[in-house]
Amino acid sequence: MKLPHIPGFDQDALNKYFKNTGWLILARVGSLLIKVLVGFAIANYLGRDQNGLLNYPQAFIAFFIAAAALGVDGFTTRELLKYPEKKDELLGTALRLKLVGGILAMPLIYVGYLTNQHFFTPTQTPLSYILIIGLSGITQAFYITDSYFQATVKAKYVTFTQVFGNIISALVKLLLILNHAPLAWFIWAIFFDTVILAFGYLYFYQKKVGNLSNWRYDKSVAKHLLSNSWPLAFSAILVSLYMKIDQLMVDSYLGSGQLGIYSTVVQLSESWYFIPVAIVTSVFPAVMNAKRDDPERYQKRLQNMYDLMVWMSLSIAIITTFISPLAYKIIYKEEFWSGAYVLSVHVWAGIFVFLGSASGQYLIAEGYTKISLIRTAVGAILNIMLNIFLIPKYGIMGAAVATLAAYFVATFLILIIPKTQKQGLMMLKSLFLVTLFQKITKR
Template structure:
């Protein structure tokens, strides 16, 4: 019995170290990306100024509303299926790749039609089309799904670091040579190309062959049947995360978008923390549920507790330092961004919870409920933006996103009987009450 207990503990320790190392690789890459991204992003913003930076941010936000369709909501579904049955790897990856590729081309056609309709200016439409073209190369991120399912994210981290290094070098070169706005949009397309090449390289280095990928029509229908609620959820998430910048642009102009986007660039990058934590422990959470329902919910509570504590430290620190941060990093041209940052950063507390709890919906096969949760938040955000932007400008948009995040990640759980237990778990986390 003692020997069996020791073997069990050894197995648990090995499992813990496996997930810890996986998380560490992802954290290291994302931390590097955040700091390099903030540094380069601030340099670009200062170089372009609020007006042109606002136009670029507007184009990125508008493109995001379309490009979310190209993912087809397949990410977590494919990872789940790979965990269940690795023998179907080549068929799963091949089918997901073809579906995402078709989705990418459908998005480009939709954007081209929008451009011809005259919804945006010709300059904005051209920028949007360039940025959205990156979705073609993003089809290769199915390789990332495989590495996630095998808890081998160090290869994903390597590919991302290579892409980041090349991209940063190009952007610095463009800045030093005082390049035009359009060249900065083209870099996003090249980024996707380099990242796809990195994924392919590390996949092949693991003695795996893309040539073995195959498309299965029956499997494609099954995947889309499971993923269509996630497609809708992704669209709704994109709308409530990006619609503020589009509405600001339409109501207040590009300069206001630039000031607002400057604050968002310092607020939203932190969202990588719960994303990485949740993605790394997702296989573990699913496996725990097979063995013990109690342990399953204990792990969820610990996850909520952890992400809230991290988010509160970030929010409190940045709130007190927002004026100093904006003046130091962006300069007086972006002075309005400081008040936006001090509000917007608090949306992160609930965004952290929302990202962490999203895994629960997938594990419980409640994708449709996840959609309605996100739809609820989107409606709140749009309505609040309509009411607050004309009266309070970009500060009103920051309040709108805060209210929408609270609605999605917290209030909805209380309103729905299927998620009410999660509301009390999150309340414990928000009140910093320890416990299982």
């Protein structure tokens, strides 16, 4: 897979790493199409109230799943780049840590649910639904093999696993719809998705890389991973908080019916978020190599990455804004149509998600994990405060505005931190298309 020519970019470097990125994007595009189409069918089948009940558990357990991962995935990828010969110790240790985290998350989920029911506005979602989906914290521990595939630029195995898994998942859910299954079966189907992916990742590692039985736990490696990954773990929790808290607060203030509508907005708006993750994950080795060998090229690659993020996200936002009313009327039943105008606002948050993903890789490359933590915390706190004020007054539109504002502030917080200010200015140049126009005019 070859990247089309982009004026002003280092084409050889982009083509080299796009071979890996292309596989990732192919996987996510396939997954996107399947998930979105099945999501349309499920929402229309369940209706807005039950669709809200289906989405609430996924938002609720996101914080606990993030905590269970312990932040070791990203750091393990970085360590595998540095010490590929230690893959058995790194992967074996990371797996055990994540398994323990997933198991310990279950009682915390239970306590969290009871706390919400007694001290806040009770949700209509049964505890059993939340606990079932909470089990995915255990199965997702096996996703650690994905870290190896990313570090070694072998994303095609991720592609095969995700596409196959999503095809099976789609078939299962369509069968449930055709057989008029109750909501509980769809809850189990969501957990089943994680099981399929876990088996797929393990299968390809065993077949293409090495014997899983060679993985081993190393106490010193565990200490090293935990001591360095805790800021990333805390950051992941905060990311899930400010990306999911709006859905929980919509349910709390407005009920499951409005959450059902808002969930369709989030699904469509966030369905594009795989793009920056896929690109920056695959290009990360190139960024790290440039940092080590050529500081000037390092800065150039970062600027190119920011430009690419803005160009793609801005295109998506503009197109979605204009087509959302018609799209909702074609895709959803009338009870969901009010989500169209909310989507036209929410989708603009994607620009800051794209830039945030790119600048997040810079923070990791420089070892500024605490700064990543700070900006995420600020975004999460701001999102909660804005939701408290805006949702009661403006409903789900208020939640969309709060999300947009919080993402903007979190992404550009690095502007006020001296050692990251230069990167913030580079992102501003990309945001206002300054560097993109410079590249075009230099042709």
